[in-house]
Amino acid sequence: xxxxxxxxVLDPSGRLRExxxxxxxxxxxxxxxxxxxxxxxxxxxxxxxxRQGRFGVFSPVIGQEASVVGSAMAFEPxxxxxxxxxxxxxxxxxxxxxxxxxxxxxxxxxxAGRIPDDLKMLPTQVSLAAQLPHAVGLAxxxxxxxxxxVVVTYFGEGSSSEGDFxxxxxxxxxxxxxxVFFLQNNQWAISTPRSFQSAARYFADRAAGYGxxxxxxxxxxxxAVYEVTKEAVDRARRGEGPTLIxxxxxxxxxxxxxxxxxxxxxxxxxxxxxxxxxxxxxxxYLRERGMWSDExxxxxxxxxxxxxxxxxxxxxxxxxxxxxxxxENVFAELTPRQAAQRRExxxx
Amino acid sequence: xxxxxxxEAIRAAILHEMEEDERVMILGLDVGRLGGVFRTTDGxxxxxxxxxxxxxxxxEASIIGSSxxxxxxxxxxxxxxxxxGFTHQAFHQLxxxxxxxxxxxxxxFPLQVTVRAPMGxxxxxxxxxxxxxxxxxxxxxxxxxxxxSNPYDAKGMLxxxxxxxxxVLFIEPERLYRKGRAEVPDEAYTxxxxxxxxxxxxxxxxxxxxSAAVEVCEHAAAKLAExxxxxxxxxxxxxxxxxxxxxxxxxxxxxxxxxxxEAPLSAGFGAEVVATLQEEAxxxxxxxxxxxxSYDTPYPPATMENLWLPSSARVVNAARKTxxx
Ligand SMILES: Cc1ncc(C[n+]2csc(CCOP(=O)(O)OP(=O)(O)O)c2C)c(N)n1
Numbered sequence: 110x111x112x113x114x115x116x117x118v119l120d121p122s123g124r125l126r127e128x129x130x131x132x133x134x135x136x137x138x139x140x141x142x143x144x145x146x147x148x149x150x151x152x153x154x155x156x157x158x159x160r161q162g163r164f165g166v167f168s169p170v171i172g173q174e175a176s177v178v179g180s181a182m183a184f185e186p187x188x189x190x191x192x193x194x195x196x197x198x199x200x201x202x203x204x205x206x207x208x209x210x211x212x213x214x215x216x217x218x219x220x221a222g223r224i225p226d227d228l229k230m231l232p233t234q235v236s237l238a239a240q241l242p243h244a245v246g247l248a249x250x251x252x253x254x255x256x257x258x259v260v261v262t263y264f265g266e267g268s269s270s271e272g273d274f275x276x277x278x279x280x281x282x283x284x285x286x287x288x289v290f291f292l293q294n295n296q297w298a299i300s301t302p303r304s305f306q307s308a309a310r311y312f313a314d315r316a317a318g319y320g321x322x323x324x325x326x327x328x329x330x331x332x333a334v335y336e337v338t339k340e341a342v343d344r345a346r347r348g349e350g351p352t353l354i355x356x357x358x359x360x361x362x363x364x365x366x367x368x369x370x371x372x373x374x375x376x377x378x379x380x381x382x383x384x385x386x387x388x389x390x391x392x393x394y395l396r397e398r399g400m401w402s403d404e405x406x407x408x409x410x411x412x413x414x415x416x417x418x419x420x421x422x423x424x425x426x427x428x429x430x431x432x433x434x435x436x437e438n439v440f441a442e443l444t445p446r447q448a449a450q451r452r453e454x455x456x457x
Numbered sequence: 458x459x460x461x462x463x464x465e466a467i468r469a470a471i472l473h474e475m476e477e478d479e480r481v482m483i484l485g486l487d488v489g490r491l492g493g494v495f496r497t498t499d500g501x502x503x504x505x506x507x508x509x510x511x512x513x514x515x516x517e518a519s520i521i522g523s524s525x526x527x528x529x530x531x532x533x534x535x536x537x538x539x540x541x542g543f544t545h546q547a548f549h550q551l552x553x554x555x556x557x558x559x560x561x562x563x564x565x566f567p568l569q570v571t572v573r574a575p576m577g578x579x580x581x582x583x584x585x586x587x588x589x590x591x592x593x594x595x596x597x598x599x600x601x602x603x604x605x606s607n608p609y610d611a612k613g614m615l616x617x618x619x620x621x622x623x624x625v626l627f628i629e630p631e632r633l634y635r636k637g638r639a640e641v642p643d644e645a646y647t648x649x650x651x652x653x654x655x656x657x658x659x660x661x662x663x664x665x666x667x668s669a670a671v672e673v674c675e676h677a678a679a680k681l682a683e684x685x686x687x688x689x690x691x692x693x694x695x696x697x698x699x700x701x702x703x704x705x706x707x708x709x710x711x712x713x714x715x716x717x718x719e720a721p722l723s724a725g726f727g728a729e730v731v732a733t734l735q736e737e738a739x740x741x742x743x744x745x746x747x748x749x750x751s752y753d754t755p756y757p758p759a760t761m762e763n764l765w766l767p768s769s770a771r772v773v774n775a776a777r778k779t780x781x782x
Contacts, residue, residue: 166581166583217581217760217761218760219758220758234584235585236542236543236545236546236584236585237515267515270516271515271517272546273546299486299487300489301487301512305513372490372491372492373491430761432761434757434761435764435765436754439753439754444753447754450722450752
């Protein structure tokens with residue numbers, strides 16, 4: 110793998126780059142595509158529902174499916190921990206987080222959306238980069254106790270301007286904690302372009318300053334993302350410490366449902382990005398290998414649509430949030446004043 | 458005179474000050490091409506260019522910290538933090554650095570810096586965005602904390618803030634940004650800090666609030682009027698400096714008081730108001746002063762925020778109890 114430059118296995122049309130050998134077997138790649146299609150279908154459905162006022166604010170993954178899915182595929186959810194930001198839906202699902210719970214969280218019903226106890230995954234949170242020190246602490250703790258497992262944490266290139274990012278990388282370097290920092294460079298932080306965040310050629314170049322490797326990968330190339338991440342996971346598992354991966358991709362949709370990119374985005378950029386759509390690329394690759402066809406595409410999309418429909422129906426049947434839940438899980442035991450406030454709220 | 462929303466009034470204030478004084482610059486997340494996530498700075502980059510309207514990297518501590526250096530260099534920064542909840546990333550630079558420079562440098566480096574940020578709930582924003590943390594800044598002396606509740610005050614107080622020789626945290630009521638218009642003079646004017654505003658006159662009880670809570674008090678006062686209770690609504694407008702005189706005058710007149718704020722109850726700024734009133738107006742009080750605030754829990758999920766935030770119904774209840782005490 111080249112130290113410098115953007116690692117790629119497939120060119121944008123889905124053909125293998127000269128000299129590239131795919132390390133993944135076709136069934137595994139198909140499974141990856143299945144997650145990507147589910148993610149894309151969910152984003153379209155949720156956008157439509159949001160436009161009808163039937164869904165809360167959310168941030169779509171559109172354009173970044175290979176980046177999220179390819180990286181998540183390199184981990185072992187049974188032992189490895191996922192520390193998310195908020196734009197990584199297929200990774201949550203791949204860790205076993207039920208889609209219905211994701212929907213409940215987005216609809217403001219996080220009590221029903223609690224992460225099942227057997228999943229090694231932390232909640233999404235929106236204070237940018239604040240999850241990174243948690244991820245380092247978690248990895249460091251596993252290391253101290255000789256527990257198995259690697260930690261992956263996701264964040265955007267915008268978030269990597271926060272002090273929390275730099276402090277986390279530094280600490281991870283010093284401790285040699287088993288962690289993969291997965292930076293998704295989707296070119297935008299709301300309206301702020303990538304060039305305003307950093308004067309560095311690559312965000313991954315910063316890793317040198319923290320004493321561990323940085324890798325740059327074409328984030329729209331499922332196979333390349335997988336390979337680069339797998340190498341970082343293996344390093345961490347061998348006890349060789351952290352890696353910073355910069356996955357170069359493009360946010361092909363709005364920042365979130367309150368955003369209007371036409372105010373700041375050149376439509377040409379978006380068009381160019383659409384021509385590098387990660388789903389089309391991997392579909393073309395599989396088609397070339399005789400693993401994909403129009404019928405298959407239809408079938409996979411129908412299955413995804415059904416899965417989403419089922420989750421939406423199930424979400425509607427979930428218990429509604431109860432006022433008393435405002436006071437649940439504040440402490441193991443409420444203070445006397447909180448208990449009094451709870452009685453006031455409930456009219457007791 | 459034009460009928461402006463709070464957003465438009467804020468934009469008018471910034472525009473005026475940038476035209477008037479070329480040292481004034483704005484910096485923050487998405488303030489340029491996008492015009493801010495609320496469009497407060499819409500059109501300013503086209504007019505003044507990227508040097509004076511700067512989209513910063515995504516890092517609040519350096520937005521505030523560099524504003525200190527920009528001010529020392531001779532500029533007048535007006536920094537925007539996208540949501541007040543994210544001033545926490547910059548808390549040290551704001552409370553402990555910006556708020557101490559004049560003192561630490563023995564007057565050599567006073568800092569003419571304004572920090573703007575929207576605050577408050579009721580709009581179903583995600584965690585952190587709505588947190589009402591104003592009292593935390595009051596505990597960092599030497600930074601002014603001002604909180605307009607209407608378009609007229611928004612423009613006048615922002616111009617006052619930008620011209621103030623000392624640092625000002627200018628907290629904007631997000632829920633009211635586009636809710637209603639009011640007459641705002643076209644020309645520049647200032648609304649001095651430390652002067653509370655009587656938003657509604659009354660005889661029987663004083664409701665004290667600031668920022669969007671003023672609107673809650675006004676609704677409550679209207680309901681109380683139907684029951685024959687005449688409530689005075691006092692909009693504090695600034696917490697630092699605090700207009701103790703107006704608070705005392707109103708309570709001396711009515712003899713009763715309810716303080717309303719969006720921050721959780723314990724150690725909210727309401728505690729300061731109550732303590733001050735019992736020091737200054739104890740013998741005029743006919744009943745204990747009540748507080749209506751959010752509950753002492755983390756900000757709840759969006760579906761439940763309206764149960765948690767102080768509602769006019771809760772204010773009415775508290776006022777009734779106080780009047781009948
Ligand atoms: C500390 C903090 N500051 C500001 C915000 C407001 N905000 C939400 S998302 C966002 C942009 C994030 O960009 P990036 O990290 O690149 O991730 P992306 O949304 O592109 O996936 C901003 C500024 C926030 N949530 N947290």
